[in-house]
Amino acid sequence: MIARKAGPVAVPLLAAMLLAAAPAAAQEQPSATAKASRWWAGAGGGYLASRSDCSNCEGERSYNDGGALLFQGGLRASERVLVGGEVFTFGRSDSGVDVRDTFLLAIVQARPFTRHGFFLKGGYGMAIVKDTFVADGARVTSRTWGMGLMYGAGWVFGEGHRVSVAPFGAQYVTTVGDIVAQAGTAENVVGNGWFAGAVVMFR
Amino acid sequence: MLVCVLAPSSLSAQGPAENPAVDLPRAITLVPDPAPAAPFSGLFDAASLAAAAAETADGPRRACEGCPPRRPVRAIVQTLAVNVLFNLGARLKPENAEYKVTLSSWWDNLKHGFEWDYNSFSVNQVGHPYQGSLYFNTGRANGLSFWESAPLVALGSASWEYFGERNPAAINDFVTTTLGGIALGEMLHRAGWLIRDSGATGRGRLFRELAATVLDPMTGANRFITGDASRVTENPPDLKPAFTVSDFELGVQWNGEVNERAVNATGEPFVGLRLGYNDVYTSPFKQPYDAFALTLRLGGGSAVSEAAIRGRLYGRVLGADKEKSQSQFYVAQAYDYQDNGVFEYGGQSVVVGLSRLLQPSDSTRLAVFGAAGPIVLGAIRSGLVTVEPEEGDPNKRTYDFGPGAEFAAGAALRVRGIPIARASYGGFYIRTVSAVEGVSGKHWAQVLRVDLLVPLWRQFRIGLGGDYINRATYYDNSPDVHQWMPQLRVFLAKVSR
Numbered sequence: 001m002i003a004r005k006a007g008p009v010a011v012p013l014l015a016a017m018l019l020a021a022a023p024a025a026a027q028e029q030p031s032a033t034a035k036a037s038r039w040w041a042g043a044g045g046g047y048l049a050s051r052s053d054c055s056n057c058e059g060e061r062s063y064n065d066g067g068a069l070l071f072q073g074g075l076r077a078s079e080r081v082l083v084g085g086e087v088f089t090f091g092r093s094d095s096g097v098d099v100r101d102t103f104l105l106a107i108v109q110a111r112p113f114t115r116h117g118f119f120l121k122g123g124y125g126m127a128i129v130k131d132t133f134v135a136d137g138a139r140v141t142s143r144t145w146g147m148g149l150m151y152g153a154g155w156v157f158g159e160g161h162r163v164s165v166a167p168f169g170a171q172y173v174t175t176v177g178d179i180v181a182q183a184g185t186a187e188n189v190v191g192n193g194w195f196a197g198a199v200v201m202f203r
Numbered sequence: 204m205l206v207c208v209l210a211p212s213s214l215s216a217q218g219p220a221e222n223p224a225v226d227l228p229r230a231i232t233l234v235p236d237p238a239p240a241a242p243f244s245g246l247f248d249a250a251s252l253a254a255a256a257a258e259t260a261d262g263p264r265r266a267c268e269g270c271p272p273r274r275p276v277r278a279i280v281q282t283l284a285v286n287v288l289f290n291l292g293a294r295l296k297p298e299n300a301e302y303k304v305t306l307s308s309w310w311d312n313l314k315h316g317f318e319w320d321y322n323s324f325s326v327n328q329v330g331h332p333y334q335g336s337l338y339f340n341t342g343r344a345n346g347l348s349f350w351e352s353a354p355l356v357a358l359g360s361a362s363w364e365y366f367g368e369r370n371p372a373a374i375n376d377f378v379t380t381t382l383g384g385i386a387l388g389e390m391l392h393r394a395g396w397l398i399r400d401s402g403a404t405g406r407g408r409l410f411r412e413l414a415a416t417v418l419d420p421m422t423g424a425n426r427f428i429t430g431d432a433s434r435v436t437e438n439p440p441d442l443k444p445a446f447t448v449s450d451f452e453l454g455v456q457w458n459g460e461v462n463e464r465a466v467n468a469t470g471e472p473f474v475g476l477r478l479g480y481n482d483v484y485t486s487p488f489k490q491p492y493d494a495f496a497l498t499l500r501l502g503g504g505s506a507v508s509e510a511a512i513r514g515r516l517y518g519r520v521l522g523a524d525k526e527k528s529q530s531q532f533y534v535a536q537a538y539d540y541q542d543n544g545v546f547e548y549g550g551q552s553v554v555v556g557l558s559r560l561l562q563p564s565d566s567t568r569l570a571v572f573g574a575a576g577p578i579v580l581g582a583i584r585s586g587l588v589t590v591e592p593e594e595g596d597p598n599k600r601t602y603d604f605g606p607g608a609e610f611a612a613g614a615a616l617r618v619r620g621i622p623i624a625r626a627s628y629g630g631f632y633i634r635t636v637s638a639v640e641g642v643s644g645k646h647w648a649q650v651l652r653v654d655l656l657v658p659l660w661r662q663f664r665i666g667l668g669g670d671y672i673n674r675a676t677y678y679d680n681s682p683d684v685h686q687w688m689p690q691l692r693v694f695l696a697k698v699s700r
Binding site for chain 1: 275315316317318319350351354357361374378579580605606634635636637638642643679680
C-alpha cells in the first residue's frame with residue numbers, strides 16, 4: 001500500500017520547539033541544576049516509519065511513514081536516571097490508509113556516562129492500534145489494544161539545565177494478538193516502527 | 204519447625220518465602236540498612252564511573268581489591284563476540300542454513316522487524332534466558348554493576364535477533380532473553396562467587412575457579428585471561444552473603460493429568476535444589492540481588508520441570524522505629540519456568556511486596572508476605588493443543604504468549620530456625636497477544652502449594668508437598684477451557700545453612 005505523506009504536524013511543531021529550546025538550553029546556567037525539580041517533562045516529535053503485519057496476512061505489507069508526537073513526564077530517580085511515562089502517537093488517514101498507533105508506556109532513560117549526554121531508553125506498556133489487514137481473503141479493519149514496547153538511544157544536549165534537547169532513535173513495537181472482525185481474523189498482529197526525532201525536556 | 208511461605212510467584216508458587224533456603228536465622232530481627240539505598244542509586248553510580256574512567260598505571264581501576272578491572276568497552280565487545288561464537292557454532296551443522304547470515308539478511312530482518320516465533324517451550328523459556336545471562340555477565344566480569352550490565356543484555360539480544368540469524372527477529376526472544384538473562388545472569392554470577400575463594404591457592408583454588416566457570420563462563424573466562432584466577436587477594440565483599448540456606452531434595456513427583464487425580468499418575472523421579480542467598484524479606488538492602496531465592500527441579504516429568512528466581516531489586520524497612528521494625532517493603536524481579544509434561548508456564552515479571560516477620564514464641568518465627576505486579580511477558584500452554592508436535596516439526600509451540608499480572612501471598616513457619624512447613628497461594632492473568640492456535644483469549648490460573656518438612660535425622664527431612672493448579676481460558680471465538688491439575692511430591696531433603 002502506497003500512502004500519500006500525511007502532512008504531519010509533528011515536524012513543524014518539533015522544529016518550533018527546538019528553535020525555542022536551543023537558546024534557553026544554551027543560556028541556562030549550571031546553578032539552575034541545584035534548584036531544579038525532581039520532576040521532569042518533555043514533548044517532541046519526529047519521523048516514524050511503521051509497518052504492521054499478521055501471520056495470515058496476504059502479500060508483503062509496506063511501510064507507512066510520517067510524523068509522530070510524543071509527550072513524557074516523570075521523576076528524576078537520580079542525576080542520570082529518569083523514570084516516568086510516555087504517550088507516543090502516530091497516525092495516517094488518507095486514500096487507502098487508516099492507521100493510528102498510540103503507545104502508553106512506562107519508561108526509563110539512563111545516561112551511562114557522567115561526562116557525556118549519551119543515553120539509553122526503554123519502555124513497556126500498552127499500545128492501541130487501529131489498522132486494516134487483508135487476511136485469508138477478508139479485509140479486516142479494527143481498533144484494539146495490546147502490548148507496547150520501545151527501546152532506543154540518543155544524546156541529551158544541555159543536561160543539568162532547566163531546558164534540554166534530546167534527539168534520539170528508537171524502535172516502537174506493538175503486538176495485539178488476533179484482530180477479529182465479521183469479515184475474518186488477522187492473526188498474531190505485530191507492528192514495528194522506526195523512529196527518529198527529538199524531545200525538548202524541562203525540569 | 205515449620206515454614207510456610209507464599210510465593211510471590213504465580214504458578215510455580217516458588218516465592219522466596221516459600222523457599223526453605225530462605226530460612227530466617229534463629230534469632231533474626233529486621234535490621235535496617237545503616238545507609239539505605241534509594242532506588243536506582245546504584246545505577247551508573249557516579250563515583251564508580253568516575254573512578255573507572257581514569258586508568259591507573261597498572262591498568263583499569265578495580266572497585267575493590269578482589270573485583271574485576273573495569274572495562275566497559277571490552278564488555279560490549281565480548282557481548283557481541285558471544286553472538287559471533289553462537290553463530291559460528293551453529294554453522295558447524297550444515298543443515299543450519301538459517302545461521303548463514305549476510306548483509307542482505309541483516310537488511311531484510313531490519314525491514315521486517317519483530318514477529319513471534321514458534322520454537323519449543325524450553326528453547327524460548329530456558330535457552331534464551333541462559334544466552335542472555337552470558338551477555339549480562341560480560342558486564343559483571345568486566346567490573347560493571349548490576350544496572351550497568353542490564354543494557355548489555357538488550358544489546359546482545361537485539362543484535363542476535365537481527366544479525367545472528369536469517370530468521371525474522373522474535374519479540375518474545377528479545378524480552379525473555381533480556382529479562383530472563385538479567386535474572387539468570389546475576390543469580391549465576393553470585394552463585395559462582397559462592398564457590399570461588401580468591402584467598403586460596405593450589406589445586407583446590409583451581410578446582411574452585413573451574414567449577415565457578417561452569418556456572419558463570421564469562422566471569423571465569425575473563426578471570427583466566429586476566430590472571431585473576433590465580434591472583435591471591437580478597438573476595439569481593441558485595442558478593443559474599445551474610446548467610447545462605449540450601450535444601451537438596453531427592454524424590455518422586457506425581458503429575459496428575461488434566462482433570463485427573465495425581466494418584467492416578469506415574470511417579471517421576473526428581474532432584475531439586477532450593478537456595479536462599481541472604482533473605483529477601485529480612486536482610487538489609489544494599490544492592491540488587493543481594494538477596495535472592497532459587498528453586499530448581501530436574502526431572503519430575505521433564506528435564507527441567509521447575510525453575511524460579513526471586514531477586515530483590517529494592518528493599519526498605521518500614522516503620523518509624525527501624526531498629527525494631529519487622530516489616531519490609533520490597534521490589535523483586537521474578538523468573539518462572541514450569542514444564543512437567545502436563546502444564547507449561549513461563550514468565551518474566553516484577554512484583555512489589557510487603558513482608559512481616561512474626562514471633563509467636565521465643566523459638567518460632569513466622570514470615571508472611573503478599574506481593575503483586577505485572578507480568579511483562581508470560582507463556583502458558585494453550586488449552587486447545589491436544590496433539591504434541593512431532594520431533595523435527597519446526598513449529599513446536601504449544602503455548603500462548605502475552606502480558607498480564609500476578610499476585611501471591613504466603614507464609615513460612617520455622618521453629619528454632621528450622622523449616623517445618625510452607626504454604627502459598629497465587630494467581631495470574633495473561634492476555635494473549637500471540638496464540639498458537641490462532642485464537643486469542645484470556646488465561647487465568649490459581650495455584651495453591653503446601654509443603655511439609657518433617658525432621659528425620661540431623662539435617663535430613665522427609666518432605667511432603669502438593670500443588671493444586673486451577674486454570675481457565677476464555678477464548679474470543681472458541682469454547683472456553685477449564686482445567687485442574689494436581690501434583691504430589693514425596694522427597695528426602697537435606698537442609699544446610
